[in-house]
Amino acid sequence: MQTLSSPSASTSFDMDDWRSGYRSQPNEYAYAIEDIDGTIPAELEGTLFRNGPGLLDVNGYPVHHPFDGDGMITAISIAQGKAYFRNRFVRTEGYVKERAAGKPLYRGVFGTQKPGGPMANAFDLRLKNIANTNVIYWGEKLLALWEAAEPHRLNPETLDTLGLDYLDGVLKPGEAFSAHPRIDPSCDRNNNQPCLVNFGVKTGLSSTITLYEFDPKGRLVHTHRRNIPGFAFLHDFAITPNYCIFFQNPVSFNPIPYLAGIKGAAECIQFNEKQPTRAIVIPRDGISPIQTVDLQPCFVFHHANAFEADGKLYLDSVCYQEFPDLKGAENYLEADFSRIPEGQLWRFELDLTTETSQADCLIERGCEFPDLNPNNVGRPYRYLYIGVAHQPQGNAPLQAVLKRDLATGKEEIWSFAPRGFAGEPIFVPRPNSTVEDDGWILSQFYNAERGCSELAILDAQHVTQGPVATLKLPHHVPYGLHGNFTQDFVIPA
Numbered sequence: 364m365q366t367l368s369s370p371s372a373s374t375s376f377d378m379d380d381w382r383s384g385y386r387s388q389p390n391e392y393a394y395a396i397e398d399i400d401g402t403i404p405a406e407l408e409g410t411l412f413r414n415g416p417g418l419l420d421v422n423g424y425p426v427h428h429p430f431d432g433d434g435m436i437t438a439i440s441i442a443q444g445k446a447y448f449r450n451r452f453v454r455t456e457g458y459v460k461e462r463a464a465g466k467p468l469y470r471g472v473f474g475t476q477k478p479g480g481p482m483a484n485a486f487d488l489r490l491k492n493i494a495n496t497n498v499i500y501w502g503e504k505l506l507a508l509w510e511a512a513e514p515h516r517l518n519p520e521t522l523d524t525l526g527l528d529y530l531d532g533v534l535k536p537g538e539a540f541s542a543h544p545r546i547d548p549s550c551d552r553n554n555n556q557p558c559l560v561n562f563g564v565k566t567g568l569s570s571t572i573t574l575y576e577f578d579p580k581g582r583l584v585h586t587h588r589r590n591i592p593g594f595a596f597l598h599d600f601a602i603t604p605n606y607c608i609f610f611q612n613p614v615s616f617n618p619i620p621y622l623a624g625i626k627g628a629a630e631c632i633q634f635n636e637k638q639p640t641r642a643i644v645i646p647r648d649g650i651s652p653i654q655t656v657d658l659q660p661c662f663v664f665h666h667a668n669a670f671e672a673d674g675k676l677y678l679d680s681v682c683y684q685e686f687p688d689l690k691g692a693e694n695y696l697e698a699d700f701s702r703i704p705e706g707q708l709w710r711f712e713l714d715l716t717t718e719t720s721q722a723d724c725l726i727e728r729g730c731e732f733p734d735l736n737p738n739n740v741g742r743p744y745r746y747l748y749i750g751v752a753h754q755p756q757g758n759a760p761l762q763a764v765l766k767r768d769l770a771t772g773k774e775e776i777w778s779f780a781p782r783g784f785a786g787e788p789i790f791v792p793r794p795n796s797t798v799e800d801d802g803w804i805l806s807q808f809y810n811a812e813r814g815c816s817e818l819a820i821l822d823a824q825h826v827t828q829g830p831v832a833t834l835k836l837p838h839h840v841p842y843g844l845h846g847n848f849t850q851d852f853v854i855p856a
């Protein structure tokens with residue numbers, strides 16, 4: 364088993380450029396995108412919905428961490444070689460009340476406090492459902508997701524907030540529904556139709572994971588609930604036809620600074636480097652027993668994919684050597700990248716017969732936000748797409764897109780450096796093609812030179828040739844988190 368490498372110093376990007384992508388964007392737009400370099404592929408049709416913090420302050424009170432920023436949805440609809448942009452904030456209860464009050468009324472999970480110091484924050488344990496992490500179109504509903512509470516439903520055409528959505532009574536008020544659903548392209552429990560698989564977790568001294576599977580109409584077809592020992596920070600999971608797999612990071616939670624009004628809940632997470640990370644393998648049948656496999660200590664937010672092969676279970680996951688917090692920086696904008704570990708892509712091979720594992724580092728370059736052809740989710744796959752640092756070593760902001768051929772190890776990169784900063788790449792297959800990498804990579808990035816955001820469309824079979832089209836927005840969109848492309852909906856221009 365290899366060990367994770369140490370972070371090293373990096374200074375190959377301009378901090379002021381990077382910071383300038385974290386300005387609040389209070390405006391809401393709707394327009395046809397006119398400024399386009401290159402040609403949008405005629406066969407590319409659908410809508411890229413993305414979510415992320417649109418506000419990095421509440422009426423001038425800065426958030427302590429971007430993850431505490433109010434969710435703003437962007438939609439770029441593409442059809443017949445043309446594109447249309449729209450963005451809107453999710454009208455969460457917190458967003459509406461804070462706008463009216465002109466100041467923060469809630470504490471953020473990642474350390475944002477109400478004005479007034481600890482006395483004003485102590486024992487205020489209300490959660491602000493900020494709806495800022497992901498957005499997905501499923502069952503003819505557009506849902507903005509935040510992992511600790513229920514989704515908000517939006518009108519897919521106008522992005523107007525319709526309210527909290529309980530998924531036809533599946534969720535109870537306030538019940539968690541993760542921001543990382545997985546779409547199984549062919550679910551044998553549902554006549555080989557696609558299904559959306561997601562989970563909610565309730566944690567404390569022990570943890571309860573509830574798993575849900577929904578058919579393409581959004582109807583619940585399968586649910587079960589499992590208990591696991593210990594505190595569990597579960598942001599994402601992976602699926603195969605037979606399993607849901609979670610990584611229980613080796614962390615503990617000391618609630619005292621949170622209760623005392625000094626820190627946010629997520630700032631009270633402590634990484635225990637002597638404890639293994641634990642793979643929790645839950646059979647999707649809802650009946651067979653859970654299995655656990657110990658792995659090297661690492662911290663994982665995101666999994667790229669999982670699959671079953673040769674009697675083993677494989678997981679490709681972005682691993683950090685430890686919990687990548689701000690390492691004492693007062694402010695995220697002052698974060699010292701050289702002190703924060705970078706994400707690296709590892710492949711874990713789990714033997715469920717012996718409950719043992721092996722691990723190999725596949726991508727050492729700092730990386731996050733993996734994606735793949737949606738038809739290969741949960742299945743053996745060859746091509747992975749991921750946001751990466753421009754420089755091959757050390758931690759730095761994501762500035763490039765990498766395509767990795769997992770069969771040969773060949774890597775192809777397109778970089779937006781020195782002044783572009785990338786996020787999550789999204790692979791869109793060419794309609795009716797069965798070739799795994801036949802399609803496009805959509806990468807929304809921030810161009811510090813213009814102070815504006817752009818959408819690059821790359822031909823996934825010719826990454827190093829650069830974008831076939833770049834859609835230049837006349838404004839910026841703050842760095843976002845996750846999104847999805849749907850071929851099932853286009854906003855009428």
Ligand code: FE
Pocket residue numbers: 543598599664665844845
């Ligand atoms: Fe995530």
